[in-house]
Amino acid sequence: MPPVRRLTAILAADVAGYSRLMGADEEGTHERLRAHLRELIEPKIDEHRGRVVKNTGDGFLAEFASVVDAVRCAVEVQRGMPDRNAATPPEERIEFRVGVNLGDVIAEGEDIFGDGVNVAARLEALAEPGAVFISNTVHDHVRDRLPLSFEDLSEHRLKNIARPVRVYRVRGGEAVGGPIGTGQTSLALPDKPSVAVLPFTNMSADPAQGFFADGIAEDIITALSRYPSLFVIARNSSFTYKGHAVDIKRVGRELGVRYVLEGSLRTSGDRIRVTAQLVEAETSNHVWAERYDRDLADIFAVQDEITEAVTIAIAPAIADAEQQRAMRKPPDSLDAWADYQCGLWHMSRASAEDNALAEKFFQQAIDLDPNFAGGYKGLALAVNNSASVYGTRIPREGFASAEALARRAVASDPTDAEARARLGMTLWMRADYEGALAEVDRALALSPNLAYAHGIRGSTLVFSGQPEAGIAALEIAIRLDPRDPNLAARVNHMAFALYQCGRYEAAIEVAQRGIRSYPKHPMCYRWLAAALGQAGRTEEAKEALRHAIDIAPGSFGTYVRGEVVWFRPEDHAHWLDGLRKAGLQEE
Secondary structure, three states: OOOEEEEEEEEEEEEOOHHHHHHHOHHHHHHHHHHHHHHHHHHHHHHOOEEEEEEOOOEEEEEEOOHHHHHHHHHHHHHHHHHHHOOOOHHHOOOEEEEEEEEEEEEEOOEEEOHHHHHHHHHHHHOOOOOEEEEHHHHHHHOOOOOOEEEEEEEEOOOOOOOOEEEEEEEOOOOOOOOOOOOOOOOOOOOOOEEEEOOOEEOOOOOOHHHHHHHHHHHHHHHHOOOOOOEEOOHHHHHHHOOOOOOHHHHHHHHOOOEEEEEEEEEEOOEEEEEEEEEEOOOOEEEEEEEEEEEOOOHHHHHHHHHHHHHHHHHHHHHHHHHHHHHOOOHHHOOHHHHHHHHHHHHHOOOHHHHHHHHHHHHHHHHHOOOOHHHHHHHHHHHHHHHHOOOOOOHHHHHHHHHHHHHHHHHHOOOOHHHHHHHHHHHHOOOOHHHHHHHHHHHHHHOOOOHHHHHHHHHHHHHOOOHHHHHHHHHHHHHHOOOOOOHHHHHHHHHHHHHHOOOHHHHHHHHHHHHHHOOOOOHHHHHHHHHHHHOOOHHHHHHHHHHHHHHOHHHHHHHHOOOOOOOOHHHHHHHHHHHHHOOOOOO
16 A cells, blocks of 8 residues: 655754753753643644654654644744743753744654655754744745744755755744844845854963954954955954854844854963864854964964964855855846856856856846946956957957946946956956056955955066066965966966966976866967977977867967967967977968
C-alpha cells in the first residue's frame, strides 16, 4: 500500500543554547523545560487544536489541521515566555526558536515525515531566540487572517531542501521575535552592503588595553567609511554593545546591517594578539577571520598596521560574499543591486561570453533603478571590454558609449569614488592620460584604499610610457584586493609593463599566471607571444600566438593594425617586433 499522506501545519521548536544550559545545570535545565512544556506549551497546543508529535530532548514537534491555529499558537507561546523567565537569571533562561511550515507529510503511526517537516525544522534553526519564522506558504495563508505583521527575510537555500524557500519573521503587537528588552523593530537594510564594527573585547589582564582595543575598532570604522560601496554604522551606535554579550543576528536587526565585525585583543609580555571575524548577521555564517600577532614596541604603529590589514581584508571579503549571495538568487527575484552583483561575477570570469552576460545584468540594473550608479559603472566597463578586449563592438563607438555611461554614473553620485575611477578608465582608453589621472586622483581623495582606482592609475601610467611607476600602482591594487573582479586586467597590464621594460622572462611568468587563471582572456596571450619571441623561445611563442589570434581575432587584428588609440606608436612597434619573432605573418 502507498504511504498515508496528509497536508498539515508543522510547528518545530527548540531551546536556544540548550547544550550550554545543560552543561551549566543539567537537572535544573531539564526541570525548567519540563515545566514550560507542561504549564504553557502543551496547553496552548491543545487550545489551538494541535497535537504534540514528539519531544526532541531540546524541543518539540507539533502539527495542526489549521495553519492559522499553528501560527497563533507559536505567537502565544513566545509571548508567554518572557513572563515565565522574569524571575530566572538571564544565563539560565530558556528561550525557544520556532519555525512553522505548511506541507504534505507522510504519516506513520503517531509520527510524521517528509520535506514539510524538514522545512519547519530548518526555519526553526534559522530563527533567533524568541522569534517565529514561517515559510512563504504559511505567509500566504495567514497574512490576511491574523493581526500580525511579517518581515520578508528573502529566499534561503535550506539544507537538504531542493528549492529555495522565502522566509518571513512574524511580528505582532508585542514585537514577537524582536530585540529582547529594547522595544526596537528591525531596521530595513540599505541598498548596498552594510557593516557594523563592534567594540573589540579586551581579554588581557590590563584594563588599560581596553583603550587600545577601542582605538582599533574606531580606526576600522573610519577606514571602512571611506569605501563608497559600503554602508558603515557610526561608532556611537555600534559602541552601545560594549561590555555586553551580543547575539549577532540581533545586532544585525537592531542596526539594520548585513555584516558584523567583532574581535578581541590580548597581550602577553611585549606581544599582542588581535583576532577579528566578519559574520553575516542573518545566517551567523563566518565570511572572514584572521589573527594578528605583533610586538608592542610602538603601540600606535601597531594600531595603524592592524587597522590597515583588517580594513584591506574586509572590503574584498564583503564584495565576494555579496556576489555569491546574488548568484544564489533565482533570476526572477533579482533587484538592481543583485543584478549589479551578478554582472560583477560574470565580469570576473574574463571571457567574451561572460562579458556579454554582464552587459545584460548591468542593463537590467539600470532599467530597475535609473538612479543607481552601479548599473552605469558596470555597463561602462563591460561595453569598454567588448570594444577593447573581445572585439565585439566597433572601438570608437564602444569607447564613446563607455565614457557616456561613466559620466552618468558620476552624475548619479559625485561622491562615488569607483565611478570617478571608472571615468578615468574610459579617458585613458581614449589616450587622455592627464584627464584619466585627474579623475583617479579625485577617486583616491574620496577613498584612498580603493583598489580599482590604484589599478586604473597603474594602467594609465603603463600605457602613457611610465611602466615602472605603473607596476608599483598595479602591485598596490592587487595587494588591496587580490579577488578583484577586474584582476584579469591588472595581471594583463602588469605583463605588458614588464614587456615594455624589457624584462621578458618576468613578463612571460606573469602572463602565464594570468592565462592559468583566465584561459579565455585574450590579452595575456598577446604579451606572452611577444615576450616569448623576444626571449628566443620560438615554438612556445608560436603556440601562444595561435591562441592570441583564435580567442578574439577581430580585436587582435585591431591591435596589430595600430588602431588602438591608447597604444603609443613606440610601444606598438616594440610589441609587433616581438610578434614577428613569434612568427606573425602580416598581410
